Amino acid sequence: MRPFSMLGDGILADDSLGHTEAFSAFRRSAAELLEGRYKPGSLGLDPIAYRAAAMAALASPNDITNADATAFFRTHFTVLNLRPESESPRKRGFVTGYYEPEVEAAAAPTNEYRTPLYRKPADLVKVDSVNRPPGMDESFRFARRLPSGLLEEYADRPAIERGALRGHGLEIAWLKSPVDAFFIHVQGSARLRMTDGTVKRVGYAAKTGHPFTAIGKVLVDSGELSLAEADMAGIRGWLERHPDRLRWLFDHNRSFIFFAEHSLIDERLGPVGAAKVPLTPLASIAVDRERATYGVPYLIDAPDLAIDGTPYRRIAVAQDTGSAIIGNARADIFLGSGDAAGDIAGRVRHAADFAVLVPRSLAAKLIQ
Structure with missing residues (x-):
């Protein structure tokens, strides 16, 4: 059974999904996508399909408004639900945290x-x-x-x-x-x-x-x-x-x-992840490198995971990996630097619903 099903781009109209932070994270991976440095995993998320979005991101200022970031994601992507692999004992995805x-x-x-x-x-x-x-x-x-x-x-x-x-x-x-x-x-x-x-x-x-x-x-x-x-x-x-x-x-x-x-160039950003770009707190995730593709935005909804009093429901970009991150719908959320981020990261072990943001041309192939 294919792990994808159509959700559509209407869900991206929700302005509480962290669009601006996600846009900045995606923009940091844009040059790598354009230069062909990311290889596709077994899910078939072909990085070549993301090049038009990457070019548009680089042509935009990094500090765009939330409305402009929302429009960017709705323009360039539709949303596919991503299910765990059929042999997984979990019926939903799962997230942990790191810092x-x-x-x-x-x-x-x-x-x-x-x-x-x-x-x-x-x-x-x-x-x-x-x-x-x-x-x-x-x-x-x-x-x-x-x-x-x-x-x-x-x-x-x-x-x-x-x-x-x-x-x-x-x-x-x-x-x-x-x-x-x-x-x-x-x-x-x-x-x-x-x-x-x-x-x-x-x-x-x-x-x-x-x-x-x-x-x-x-x-x-x-x-x-x-x-x-x-x-x-x-x-x-x-x-x-x-x-x-x-x-x-x-x-x-x-x-x-x-x-x-x-080098510690920008204290607001995290370390360089496996995708060769600095990690963005709450908007960068580590994924299963065998299945996923770096630079791809995900939509993760973990209603029982509250960070600063708000349930985690955000767009985050695949920019890192880890030995314990195995599965289609599995991610490690980068939460930032220092003890406060560590206190949060140590408590994150939550069920979550996963979706991927996919260019429409690629979406049609993935759900055939």
Whole structure:
């Protein structure tokens, strides 16, 4: 069964959908769409079909009115309902939230700052169906290149955090808390407030390739927390109560993230996402890269998710991805930077209805 059905563009007339923020987010992806840098996923949302809208967005000022932004989306798109895949146990879509942490950091280790964030090692390389060695799990996208040229699995989190990369000069910065470092790995980016007063931004560069394991699920499955308690605040609280079991818990997630430094040009915007553009709070989402297409606007309606007292019903643009984001109607909403955004992000686990904004010519093909 095709996952799409027609909703029409009338729904876009609702002026409470965050049109202006969504337009700015879409406009940031417009040049990438025009240059053909985004590849289509299995849903068939062909980026070529979005080029006319991208050209119109670039020809418009970024600070247009809400009325003009509404007119832009109604002019260039119709709306298709997007259902979860037929084998999904969920009848509706599902959203979570993520953010950019802000933490104190030092350029060199001290007795106080002892936990490093690492940059990508030179011997970590991408693998695919062409160069993946026999026996390596197909889910691995990275591997270690040996001096001989052969490939093998890279060291995992337990090995790295016990010193596998020590002495290689890969440390970008040092943090006070291994808990903060772990959650930066989960979020994929951070603003580091350095001890010399400067601010450094780091973002995802690569990973070891090992599968991601949600430590909240580990705590639920082992009876340590209930499902309702296993949000970010609940996990942090458990770690504060059980510091002696930190290593046991973190070792369950073998995936380890490497970072790159990025310029902090506009403090209002988030880090650069996988779509190679800065993320816009509430108007950028992470999607399943195998199914979705970067630069495509979605309409997400999560009536039980209230942010600043308002149910989340907005247009948001696919501009990032994540290991845990799997499915047609699945998204991680970027909520901003800092502790306030983190407090919200940690509580977002809500059912939602998904739709995609599609040029009319493409819509006709998708619902045939």
